[in-house]
Amino acid sequence: MMSPLLMILLAPAMGVMLLLWLPRQEIRLIRRVAVGATFIPLLTALWVVTNFDRSSGGYQFHVEVPWIAALGVGFHLGVDGISAVLVLLHAICAFAGVLISYAIKERVKEYYLFYLLLITGVFGVFLSLDLFFFYFFYEMAVIPMYPLIGVWGSDTKEGGRVVFSKEYAAMKLTIYLTSGAVLALIGLLWLYVSCGAQTFDVVALEEHLRAHPLDARLQWWIFPLLAVGFGVIAPLWPLHSWSPIGHAAAPSAVSMLHAAVLMKLGSYAIIRLPLNLLPLGAQAWLPWIAGLCTMNIIYGGLVAMAQKDLKFIIGYSSSSHMGYVLLGICALTPLSLNGAVLLMFGHGVMTALAFALVGHIYDETHTRSLPELGGLAKRLPFIATCGVMAAMASSGLPGFANFVAEMMVIFGSWDRYRLQAVLAVLGIVITSVYMLRMVRGVFFGGANESLAHAKDAATPFARLPYVVLIAALLIVGCWPKPLVRLIDLSTRPLVARTLAPAQPLEVHIAKEQTSITQIVR
Amino acid sequence: MITLNHYLVLSGVLFAIGLVGIMTRRNVLMILLCIELMFNAANLSFVAYGRALGDLNGQLIVLFVITVAAAEVTVGLAIAILMSRQLKTLNVDEVRQLKW
């Protein structure tokens, strides 16, 4: 039997191959191929998550093929609790995205080619356990964004004037992300050279570095390269400005993947590489990053408040929410890290949902500007329901995955970064402000006559992507235990490893190690 | 007594004259002549070294270099003819359509 991970990676890649040979007029066939190429990974990802051996943890479902012997590069696939969850996230969003892409009417073949390429790249990053392939897929995921935004995207207008053209957005995004990636690449190469293990394999490096830790000074230098390099895509304040503009310009299915998954590449990479491999560097730098991500949360939220374009609101809200993820990572307690990973999942699905909805609204009304919209709930009851759910998920309503995750991040970062945790709670309030304003402005109020032609997502097929996304949010939100346990399998050892060279966290909390339970008994 | 160094200095001077000529003379024919000068400077150096080393190869190399230089000038003259025919000029400064 074929390895599940290989299947996940190859299904979209094969889709690309197949599409290359399909004539461009066969639009129905092309779409079906794309749906198939993402449905298989979805099923497989579900299988992987359910069949992950929870008793042993670690990396599982390995696929190992030696690739470049001279450099110690191997094609090594494997997932641990963290990446399994993210693979599932990506599979869900990719599947929904392909369905949402049915709205694309022109140059369909090329669109799906690039789209599947993007999907393959992202899967590759989450599955790779080899630095070379990690970076390989990472870059591969970034580049298709250029044509996807440039060709199928839309300009951002303010009062009829183009403020940010789609070309600007596409170019900025690509160059920005590539710059970050290259910075990270130099860090990776430095790490590779200085650790002397002659291997790009993450697992091998982990073990090697545990046995022969890197010099603290070196770690101090390499860590920011990796953290900032990958932080660009996370996006870390103030390197975030590519993201809302990119979101706004991209076609909705691309915004979905962009916000849902592409951003998570950054935070995932930070967890997987610098945090994992450079504990001393992490301890030195994380407080600074924690400060920056508070800026993400508050500043991103405030900027979102002032926006009028729906995609910009969600775009800045994404950058604000990624601040929670980064805060969870920085706080570096098992709890906060679990929360961060779960929030990656929750925020990913939520934001994919939001962008899909905005896409639908834009397709139907040809505007994304808040003042021009209103009263759509009457015409689009289904979309409006989903919209309210997305807004509520975003503002951390219980029942959605985001609530659990944000809760865990806040609780988890309380000990280490109290001020940041308080500000994170404030961020929830800010989120509600702009989310409610958006829902109010778009869906509620008197129906706008000029929008009377807008149509709801009426057929079950048209509703499928939304239902899939909402179901994912609700299921995880109502019953987070299995997923949290899965994530915990990997985060707990990671935190222990990263903190090992320093004082344990408990010292910060209590001078006396008195067990209160014993006293009470 | 004329030593190796004298020859070398002479060769250096020749080389420099050629180089300066290339940089200052506008006429393409003069430039070609100056290029010849540079090659001949090298030739002088080869011969001088050959003499000093007592090695015949030095003179042998010169033959090759002369041949090459001759070929160079041939091509150069051909291009000069093209220039005068098509561009109606031999002034290199006037030939600057390709820039930036």
Place this chain on the structure above:
Amino acid sequence: MVAQPSAFSLQPSAVFCAWTLLLSPLVSALGILLFGISRRRLSALLANGGLLLSFACALSLFVQARSGGLTLPLELSVTWIGLPDFSIPFGVLIDRLSLLMSLVVTGVGSAIFLYSIGYMADDAGYSRYFGLLSLFAFSMLAIVLATNWIELFIGWELVGFCSYALIGHWYEKPAAAEAGKKAFMVNRVADFGFLLGIVWLWAVSSPIAAERSVQFQTLYQRLPHLMELGWLSPTALTGIGLLLFCGVLGKSAQFPLHVWLPDAMEGPTSVSALIHAATMVAAGVYMLCRTFWLFEELRTVLTVIAWVGGATAFLSACLAIVESDLKRILAYSTLSQLGYMVMAVGLGGAGAGMYHLTTHAFFKALLFLSAGSVIHGTHRQNIWELGGLWTSMRWTSLSFFVGALALCGAPGLSGFFSKDAILALAHEHNASLYWLGTVTAGFTAFYTARVWCVAFVGKAVSPAADGTSSPAGMVPARSPAHGLHPHESPTIMLVPLAVLAALSIVGGYLGIPAFLGEQAAELHWGIAGTSLVVVAIGVGLAWLIYGTRSISPSKIAQTFGPVYRLLLRHYRIDDAYAWYVDRIQQRLIASACALFERFVIIGLAVNGTAWTTKTAGRLLRLCQTGKVQQYVLVFFVGVVALLYLANHP
């Protein structure tokens, strides 16, 4: 933490009842979401069935508890998040307090659900309404039955959402949409403090990270030990208490975060009855009682609570006097009564608070439902446009009358006993608050009598020509209203009225304080007498002004000009908030950030870098002059540089 095995083996039916009590409305809500969206009857059936089942379970538990078949407290839970250092259970905690509250929620709730079948009969969003109502019932029960802070917070947030969605039920009305948004936002601001309080409490709940807990039981047991150890300082606990009380400010709409409740009257009246009178707004009070062990010793916090409650009671009663919208009058009255309850808790009388909560749930739900019936029959809710309902809507008026009597604290009715208990408490602990409460009782009587006299007894006037309701308190010339053809509501709406009316009457004799373990309620005759006098004055004044019109209200309004105008503008608190949100938050802070983003981060940093790079390229290409001799020169300089570098590495 799985269900306690002993509980399982001994009381299987209790376990079942407890879980069903909590979950059955959730199942209804899910059922409506999945199957009922386009089936009106099915949704109504599911919602009512679900809540009735819950009510039955609550009753069964109550009976078992009374008969001794069930030892309280009963705690059942499953693990919701199961991490070694963060284990959050989700479950039900049944003790006398939660049992009483769940009886109120499911009982009053059932009446209102039933009422809604008739009240919302013509509404397009019927299924959505019942779905959300069911979800609300579940969320409210989650608060009531919560075993820990997180579960409570989950319910807390969910009721907020349901309230938001139900206030905005008629979302096409901009006022409704805005009111929903406002309610949610104000609660969110309050929850900022509430959540921080929870986190802080969790963080101090043990010196060892892995042993921290949010469980009520655990915290209750640990608290004294933690203080003893010195791990938890009284200051910190005071801070925690105040933060937690922030949540109450929002949810129970205490000053100065009360502003959302009057606006929330934009929702359907049944929603106002259930959520904004009987249950959700009382959740804050319930939470205080639930975790009273935490506040018990915190003098500062309790004082703050008492004064906030007293102030709310008084200030809202004043607002009710000048209000002319039937529902908004009731809303201010709710605020005022909530103030009483909060004050009671602040004075150390959680039991009294709960008592008043219960009776208030009965009579205020009754009042709202009667008002709903009026609105249903007349499509008016400005009291000046109403009148003479006594003759056309006899049953509705009768039930309103009962509710009004209970609210005023007429002797023998439920409100009389519970309010008396609170005033007695205040008399015992804090004289100023006692007088404040007593005066408020007079005001209460006044505005209740005013509504009665104007809307039910008097004659209606036509709506103002410009369509806006006439300014409150200014009595326009009385003339018969046009198009007012009141008709009595259908039976399905009258039955719940009757039930609630009965409860409002007998609520004082059900032994509620006793059930809660307070000492047997005895009437404090002195206090009762005083308040009766005050009430009588209030009623009398109202009768003189609005009934017999012996005193001109406009003259009074002129006499108290500034005060009156201040009251009309709701103490300008709304204005202040609007000013802050619009001017400071939106135009100043958010816009400044957006400008910074646009011009500094995007414009200067990012585009500036791009510009610099491009300009460097444009300049560098100029090196390529096209003059071959300059190329040779550069070549030569390059060689010289190379030779120099070679010899001076």
Place this chain on the structure above:
Amino acid sequence: MNWPVVAIELAVCGWIAVLLAGDALLTPRFAGLERGKRQRRLWSLAMLGIGVLAWVLGWQSRWLGQAFGPMFLFDGFAFTFKWLFLITTAVVIAMMRQANPLAITHLGEFYLLIFSALLGMLVLASINDLLLLFIALELLTFSLYVMAAYVKTDPRSIEAGMKYLIMGSVSSGFLVYGISLLYGAAGGTGFEALRALLASGPAGPNVLAGLFLVLAGLGFKVAAVPFHLWVPDVYEGAPTPVVALLSVGSKMAGMIVLLRLLYSVALPVAAVWTAVLAALSAATLLYGNLAAIPQTNVKRLLGYSSIGHAGYLLMGLCSGLLSGAQAVGFYLLAYLVSTLAAFFVVMIVPGDSLEEYNGLSHRSPFLAAAMFVALLSLAGVPPLAGFVGKLLVLLSAVESHRLWLAAIGGLNVAISLYYYLCVVRRMYLLKPASSKPIAVDGISRAVLFLLLLGIVIIGTVQEPFLRLLSSAIAF
């Protein structure tokens, strides 16, 4: 004399004779051929020559050894790169098939010049002597001078030829002067003598001067700053196939000579040249990539970009490590396929202005896709060949502890991606001025497809190519 060692060179000479004869015989008057047919025949003859040469080279693999004393080495290194030169030439000749929009008359002689340039490159792969280096280099360069100025009616072509000639001659002058200095110091022009000289002790200033003059001469070939100034002008003016040969063949030739010279001879003085080359590399990277940004002519753009690539090549070279040299080898391979594919498209698309590329994806999706892939490979995007090349080069810079250089290299990845994407933008995002489709004939399509396949395969299955080049570059 070990003749089989030089079999391929002899075969090229032979085929030059065949081409001469063919050119003479296939005239309209003599063979009664009309013009188009004659062109196709000549093309076939040239292609046949490539086939023959490939066969000879394959056969020759058994005959590794030396010829002309130690002057000429036929080792694994030479063998590998001779293959690459052959491939380059084959693609350049293939370009001539589709269209001859450059109005190149005297086609027979043009092929002849291509073969003589090939001869120069083949010899350069084997040099083990400075004199031979000089002569082979001049053979290559002379052919290119003539070819650059080949379109006699085009003033720009003439200008390109003139500039190339003058700059080339000056650089040859420096080269030969440097050789004379080295000859004087070492007492011979053979690499052995030089190696012995450099290994014997600290090098005197005259030796270093000689060495660096030679480096300057070679720097001219690889287009390193500050010896690069001819590049944009010549690229813009010369006919496209010549530019392809220039940018791939000529640069590769210069690079492998540098490799052999620096790594097999000059390693003892590595401390000196690594530092100097690192500085050159940084300057070259920045200059090439920055100045490419505002370009509007596709050939000029590729010219600047080729300067940028020279910077990356120098980055690998300046590491002074064997792995760096191997990285250079791999980079050359990746550069070869990518650049040839790009120039192939440039050849087919009429006109050199970037305006012509507007909406290319509408006019010819295949060409647009090919250009897209080629440019992204040049930019170093996975899963394409250029990515691995860049990675290896950057790795070598990090390995030699030149992080600043690696950082500049990384920065330039982003800059180069920008201007490549500007071309992509024109092809995919903009609307075409004329919607006339561009026809691509079967052979061009096939060759282009093979090149693209090569780009992808080298980019994904790196191991065999890396192993091949590593075993070749092991001095």
